[in-house]
Amino acid sequence: MIAYIIRRLFSTVVVMAVVALVVFSLLYLTPGDPAAVIAGDIATDEDIRLIHARLGLDKPFLVQFGRWLWSLLHGDLGTSIFTNLPVTQLIGQRIEPTLSLTLCTLFVAVLVAVPLGVVAAAKVGTWLDRVVMSFSVLGFSVPVFVFAYILILTFSVQLDWLPVQGYRSFRDGVWEWLRHLILPSVALGTVYVALIARMTRASMLEVLAQDYIRTAAAKGLAPDQVLLRHALKNAAIPVITVIGMGIALLISGAIVTETVFALPGIGRLTVDAILRRDYPIIQGVTLIFSAVYVVVNLLVDLSYVFFDPRIRY
């Protein structure tokens, strides 16, 4: 197992090196000039040229890449061209809202989706199954922002139960933190509920058709024990995979939800940086989250051991 972990971590380094080169190259080739954005509308060619030079953007590709790589190897992700703040600080400001949204969304999704998927599988072909599957189709089909607007209109504007927008830190109080996350988590969670419910149902159906399930029922075990203790555990692996992918995707930013609810998350940081051509932020965020993605996948793979003792690394 240790050797497996070391091999996977080594491959993370290789992946990140490739990502670093690809991202840097793509940004270099992409049209757009942060110097022009900094200079503003009322600027001349000369203004932009001078800002360009001050930022070191007039240097050849290899020089710029070399400088960036050298800084990276010293743990420095660089400084935002616009705000002059370290990229690590900017990302650090966004970690808490992003992780909070991720955890709450997945909590909502798993809490709702797994039971729904189990119920749908247990009552396959009945009206209950159809309702659950219809709901999951809706969850996939309705854009997140549409659902978000409906939630805001209902619970914030009409009922005044929950806030419209913004994020409160955990340090400002648990209730305020939670209040500001309920609507975004529910809005974003619908997609994951749909996905996880369907995966759970499909996986459960496969397991419920196995002989050992019939044996367990024949032995006189209560239905919920058969479902939860025998079937669900064996059906868990594909579900865990989907949840793991969900974590990685959410951490890299739920841009639409963050925009609608004005949450200062990683998604908005990245998109704003792209629109402004704030290269250090784009490079830094992409690198960090490629590493997060690889590590999350590793953890998901390792977690299989707990669900299926036959799996060994």
Add this chain to the structure above:
Amino acid sequence: MNIRPVLRRSLGRLGLLALVSVLCVPAAGAQEQRLLKFIPQADLRILDPITTTAYITRNHGYMIYDTLFATDAKFQVQPQMVDKYELSKDQLTYSFTLRDGLKFHDGQPVRSADCIASIERWAKRDALGQKLAEATESWKAVNDRTFTLKLKRPFPLTLEALAKPSSNVPFIMPERIAKTDAFTNITEAIGSGPFKFVKEEWVPGSKVVYVKNADYVPRKEPPSWAAGGKVVKVDRVEWIYIPDSATAAAALGAGEVDWWEQLPPDLIPVLARNKNIKVENIDPLGSMGLIRFNFLHPPFDNPKMRQALLYVVDQNDYVLGIAGDPKNGHTCYSFFTCGTPLSSEVGAEPMKGKRDFDKAKQLIKEAGYKGEKIVIIDATDQPIVHSQSLLTAEMLRKLGLNVEVQAGDWGTLITRRTSKEPVEKGGWSIFHTWLVGPDLTSPAVNFALRGTGETGWFGWAKDAKIEELREAWFAATDAAGSKKAADAVQARAFEFVPYIPTAQFILPTAYRSNLSGVIIAPMTLLWNVEKH
């Protein structure tokens, strides 16, 4: 198979969660009475109001900096940080004495050296500042509160320059910060203005925080634009950037924020129906849209092609396209902001009255237009730019011209417009933008009127005559002479057509009705505002 126990357990867990949530005590409310939450027009990214002309940075500058002089609502220059000033009889030497008690946010007193360094840095970037610098022989600090400006020749616009209301504003910074290269962003935001910037709480893209500067000594006069007393009546201001306009409207309606700086036209009626919200036009000058040409390549290198468009641009269409409601815009057949002293309709006959497509086609024929492709570069993420692009494209197609709109985002547009290549090699023919009223009030600040060619603003309009007339305007010594010279500049502009003004429009603001003291001004100013 009985699933009731499964359902019961799940519901039970959900109920427990709800109970725990309800039992969690909400955090005690902040001092809401003295906290002003404001949705700004854009996200503040650059803190340096000298390296960038972005209006959001200018507005940030007004929060934390002060100026030696300021322009009031009657377009008069008033002393602000300056207590008294004198001009020598030969009009070559100004002497300025600062007010007592001026301090920077780091506790250091404002000195003459700080003012001189700040003005010198500003003058390296600003067009009017550059004219002042050309006329300047030297700045000298007599002592910490008094300094002089020695001119090479009389420069009647000296005080107007020091009172310039819009980008770039000659804000005063500590000397050590003002010594930063004028093309490099400053990293500290320390001023002597009515608010202090709380950098530790700044989350770019989300929140900017200011607190009242308790050491600020406001002038005694009532506020008038950026002049007069800057009395802060709240303890803390938070700029909450909400990128989604529907969310911003909901937040204002729910009272989560107090003031939304600029409303999109489609949400004005929605907010106007809310009895707790006031929707107002507090900008007396508004902004002006414009069509800018590429003078380097066909077809708009030919003045007849540009003149042709004067006969078909219908400003009423652009008012509707930009503002959505005729109440929020009007025609302005002038190169100087309507409602300001130098604006007139001299030379504007082609733009007024019934549109004349036949005349335009005649001019196009005389220009020898051979079907060259006209590329309009558009930014779909900028509604004002985008609506103008679509209107112009439609108008050009009606004239039978070969038009293509190439859409991108604003970042792409402002990069692409730096290209001097022909359209076949990625160049462009037309772009649109808009400028605030104070940036178009005179030949001194209206940079889009310049004819300096490839060293000038994008489009690279070249016309020696307009430059000559501009210089003549600078030499005017009284108001009548200045008006006459400005009319001459405008008359030439309608012949040469460096750009076409499309409409004058106002972007309304909306704030909760428990706010009072909102200042009517062409820039959003947050002192004097009280929350009840």
